[in-house]
Amino acid sequence: MWDLAGKALILVENLSVPFDRRVWQESTALRDAGWEVHVICPRGAKRDTEAYAEIDGIRIHRYPLRAATGGPLGYLKEYGSALWHTYRLARRVGKVDVVHACNPPDLFFLVARAMRRRGARFVFDQHDLVPELYLSRFSRGEDFLYRAVCRMERATYRAADVVIATNESYRQVALSRGGKSPDKVFVVRSAPAIERFHEVEPDESLKKGKPYLLCYLGVMGPQDGVDYALRALARLRDEQGRTDWHAAFVGGGDTFDAMVELSRELGLEDSVDFTGRIPDEDLVRYLSSADVCLSPDPLNPLNDVSTMNKVMEYMAMARPIVSFELREARVSAGEAAVYAPANDESEFAKLIALLLDDPDERRRMGELGQSRVRGPLSWEHSRKALIAAYDSAVE
The missing domain is CATH 3.40.50.2000 (Glycogen Phosphorylase B;)
Known part of the structure; x- marks a missing residue:
């Protein structure tokens, strides 16, 4: 050179x-x-x-x-x-x-x-x-x-x-x-920059007294699927009978206020926190405390072929992921994620419930994802x- x-x-x-x-x-x-x-x-x-x-x-x-x-x-x-x-x-x-x-x-x-x-x-x-x-x-x-x-x-x-x-x-x-x-x-x-995404001691207070924390990280725009995630959480409560979780949505964007309002309409205001954009030290605290991370991007012409930064960041933090079936999501995450049929909120909720009940599988998926981010990706x-x-x- x-x-x-x-x-x-x-x-x-x-x-x-x-x-x-x-x-x-x-x-x-x-x-x-x-x-x-x-x-x-x-x-x-x-x-x-x-x-x-x-x-x-x-x-x-x-x-x-x-x-x-x-x-x-x-x-x-x-x-x-x-x-x-x-x-x-x-x-x-x-x-x-x-x-x-x-x-x-x-x-x-x-x-x-x-x-x-x-x-x-x-x-x-x-x-x-x-x-x-x-x-x-x-x-x-x-x-x-x-x-x-x-x-x-x-x-x-x-x-x-x-x-x-x-x-x-x-x-x-x-x-x-x-x-x-x-x-x-x-x-x-x-x-992801590995030095930015490092695990810290989990903060149990983020779970608001519940056994499990679900986490979404990323932009909140019309195509990012936060509305799908919120409706899936309502189905997790109503169809799966699960109220043993709290959820945190970390990030901001064009639809932030609309998503806060949707959470109220779905009766999730006591089960979901919207943090807005937060410093890195708080971001890694949330991800280190999360039991399952959400990648709810719906199938559309762009999402199917795009690499989602949040998927890579979840993997860097050794967190298991629930995603919809998207071509590039599967290329990135492989077995570090489980995949619901495209845009199927009920199946998305069911997969969250399955992972919450299987700590060994969550650990296996997290380790696989982290090794991918530190290796071939x-x-x-x-x-x-x-x-x-x-x-x-x-x-």
């Missing part, structure tokens, strides 16, 4: 950095490989609020951004603002060797194309399949906005010198729908693939 591999500019819109764990892992991996790394991202609401920060050698340029409201048209306003600020800050960063754009949105190829005139190569880091995201989030069908996001995805694929996919399902889309050459598509799986494998993708881009 050379002394200075080059100058890389990473563009990300949906989270601030270093709060975006995947982007932060990629940034530090590139730094360790000799790259000068700049990141352009939005400012956070409560963290990552400075306009500029240099953290561990990573130069981070942030812009103000108001999150979308009001459906698809709100996202057009958000993405337009993000694109303008990103272009403005990219000009300030100056000449780079690689523009590394993380989606959504599939619009940063416009910035990459402008910088390509000065010799930059374009790496497209496909975090989401935006056409599938649109279908799954808005239920509007293949309307004119769907056709527009398909065109943006095609333009991004065409502009990219290299594509980074988060799993094999996404890689196949890049090869088929994107028409990319197999030697220009690299799988860089998201993997570890960040070390992804780091090597990331560096190989960059080598291919600049060769």
Whole structure:
């Protein structure tokens, strides 16, 4: 490896950095490989609020951004603002060797194309399949906005010198729908930072006097299935006759308030806590205390082929998982999870009950998951693939 591999500019819109764990892992991996790394991202609401920060050698340029409201048209306003600020800050960063754009949105190829005139190569880091995201989030069908996001995805694929996919399902889309050459598509799986996810002494107070704690960790958006989890918990109570549990939902998102209200409508307000986003030390305390973790993402065009970060994080904490039957959920978790038929809340509840009654199976599943995250699914494998993708881009 050379002394200075080059100058890389990473563009990300949906989270601030270093709060975006995947982007932060990629940034530090590139730094360790000799790259000068700049990141352009939005400012956070409560963290990552400075306009500029240099953290561990990573130069981070942030812009103000108001999150979308009001459906698809709100996202057009958000993405337009993000694109303008990103272009403005990219000009300030100056000449780079690689523009590394993380989606959504599939619009940063416009910035990459402008910088390509000065010799930059374009790496497209496909975090989401935006056409599938649109279908799954808005239920509007293949309307004119769907056709527009398909065109943006095609333009991004065409502009990219290299594509980074988060799993094999996404890689196949890049090869088929994107028409990319197999030697220009690299799988860089998201993997939890092991040093962040470490078991601590369980906190029995989190169970609120019950024998068992159920835990959900993650974003609460329209496609994330928190409503499915809550209805499954109501069925666990009503159909399985189980009231020997308490549940914690850790995280925030667009539907947070609606999910709190749904829990009240289902009569679960005394059985469920909603913590919002919490510090890491509290997060590991909840997961270390959990007996079963929930991955209730329903089957839809996006979820079936996406790797869920929460599944990987549950596994890092050696926790057994209940999931719906999704293609990439099974690829990630294997025997560390049990799988209910897609979107079947009664079966989901039944599987929770079965695991609560089988501590040996819970322990076996947890150990299997942890060994997968520390072995074949570890960040070390992804780091090597990331560096190989960059080598291919600049060769």
